[in-house]
Amino acid sequence: MNIFETLAFYFENQFVWNAVIVGVLIAFCSSLLGVTLVLKRFSFIGDGLSHVAFGAIAIASVLKLTNNMPLVLVVTVLCAVLLLRTGQNTKIKGDAAVAMISVGALAIGYLLMNVFSASSNISGDVCSTLFGSTSILTLTETDVWMSAILALIVLAAFIFFYNKIFAVTFDESFSKTTGTHVELYNLLIAVIIALVIVFAMNLVGSLLISALVIFPALSAMRVFKSFKSVTICSVVISVVCSLSGILISILAGTPVGSTIVAVDIVVFFAFFLAGKIGGRS
Amino acid sequence: MALLKCENLSLGYDGVEIVTGLSFEVNSGDYLCIVGENGSGKSTLMKTVLGLRQPMKGKVEFGDGLKSNEIGYLPQQTPVQRDFPASVWEVVLSGCQGRAGLRPFYKKEEKALAAANIGRMGLDGMEKRCYRELSGGQQQRVLLARALCATGKILLLDEPVSGLDPMVTAEMYDLIKKLNRDGITIIMISHDINAASKYASHILHIGDTLFFGTKAEYLSSGGFSAKGGDVK
Ligand SMILES: Nc1ncnc2c1ncn2[C@@H]1O[C@H](COP(=O)(O)OP(=O)(O)OP(=O)(O)O)[C@@H](O)[C@H]1O
Ligand SMILES: [Mg+2]
Secondary structure: OOHHHHHHHHOOOHHHHHHHHHHHHHHHHHHHOHHHHHHOOOHHHHHHHHHHHHHHHHHHHHOOOOOOHHHHHHHHHHHHHHHHHHHHOOOOOHHHHHHHHHHHHHHHHHHHHHHHOOOOOHHHHHHHHHHOOHHHHHOOHHHHHHHHHHHHHHHHHHHHOHHHHHHHHHOHHHHHHOOOOHHHHHHHHHHHHHHHHHHHHHHHOOOOHHHHHHHHHHHHHHHOOOHHHHHHHHHHHHHHHHHHHHHHHHHHOOOHHHHHHHHHHHHHHHHHHHHHHOOOO | OOOEEEEEEEEEEOOEEEEEEEEEEEOOOOEEEEEEOOOOOHHHHHHHHOOOOOOOEEEEEEOOOOOOOOEEEEOOOOHHHHHOOOEHHHHHHHHHHHHHOOOOOOOHHHHHHHHHHHHHOOOOOOOOOEHHHOOHHHHHHHHHHHHHHHOOOEEEEEOOOOOOOHHHHHHHHHHHHHHHHOOOEEEEEOOOHHHHHHHOOEEEEEOOOOEEEEHHHHHHOOOOOOHHHHOO
């Protein structure tokens, strides 16, 4: 069989379709806020939140919840708000607060899983939570719908607040002087990030989410010059990379998450070179 | 009533006062230069007027129907902006965000205003250029155009010429003076006593000695030699 026949064979299965649809939706959402995240130095928060989500998943599995999504969502959004608050507090520096919460959540999560888990393959469970698992291939129809709804919410919020997000990212002080509620928009950005992270855990696992969010934005920034074109370009890069990553991983039997990130890295270097050759750095 | 009135202001950080007993007022059409040594609290005063910080004592009042979100502000540049991918058009248009309020998109008039201000700053044809690839002087003009989108009444400029060469500095000052002649009130922080004496109508000196008055009063009080010794 050649590659196309193999793919056609796989695509006769509903679960492959589900995986591809959800994968594309996740890639789409996670790249929307990439530019903002990179420029606002929020990437740390993104990283910290993914660890928090890991801790929440551990708690959910200890409590033997069948659907861990709601709990993880609530905990992560709450932590996003908390991190933003402490970030503005001068007593504990923002970075230190993020490190505290993220490492703490990671440790407690692993501890809980180790002590309470009934599973015989704990390190396997932990590994798949951290690096993404084959769970992307066992998605139910409900998961697909949930992803679609979440994607719609994120997209709607992004479009509706696009101009404000730009203004607040570009120059917070100026935005404040024009009467824009900067704190509110920062909060909105943090909540969207939290949503995206929980959502993307399924695809690449908690350790690799930042890559999914940040690489497309960094690649696009090498070549494009306006906020709009960078945003559109990073969405396209992200979707294309994730799609090819998923297909490659199906064909080659590699782990989904790391394959996608690997493709993202290759594309980043391509854009890096393109930017250099185009005379811009 | 004055456009802006500050009464018995105390400014400071973390309970430590830097400036106390500061009172001054700015009338429509004035050109106020704020001078003083490094670290004397000029930027802090500007942030307080803008409502970015609360004063420790005293109050800032607006008159003549000026709303607190109708102030144009030209900040000192933040490091984030250096690698920000944004076109000139996007940056200038973001000056209209106060007018747009919660409306998600900009109206035709707002876009027209942005276009007009780009022209006013002599940036025609540069709308699509990337902000971070412009020269320092061009960047300042872009930010000035953005500030003009936020206001038709009053501009607050925090060291608008720092880092610019003498030629571009002179152009910038002329541009600001022209805006002032068009009826826009200017409050400018400057280290450049010569410019202050040439363009300003009023001087506010912050430091060990406080002074507020017209340029002539400042001159006759020996300000430019005695208090103005802090140039550069
Ligand atoms: N966020 C802050 N927290 C604590 N102290 C601050 C803060 N910002 C400024 N200061 C202090 O307040 C004083 C006044 O600062 P400010 O920036 O207003 O000075 P400036 O007059 O604008 O100086 P320059 O001419 O160098 O711009 C300085 O001594 C500075 O160290
Ligand atoms: Mg200053």
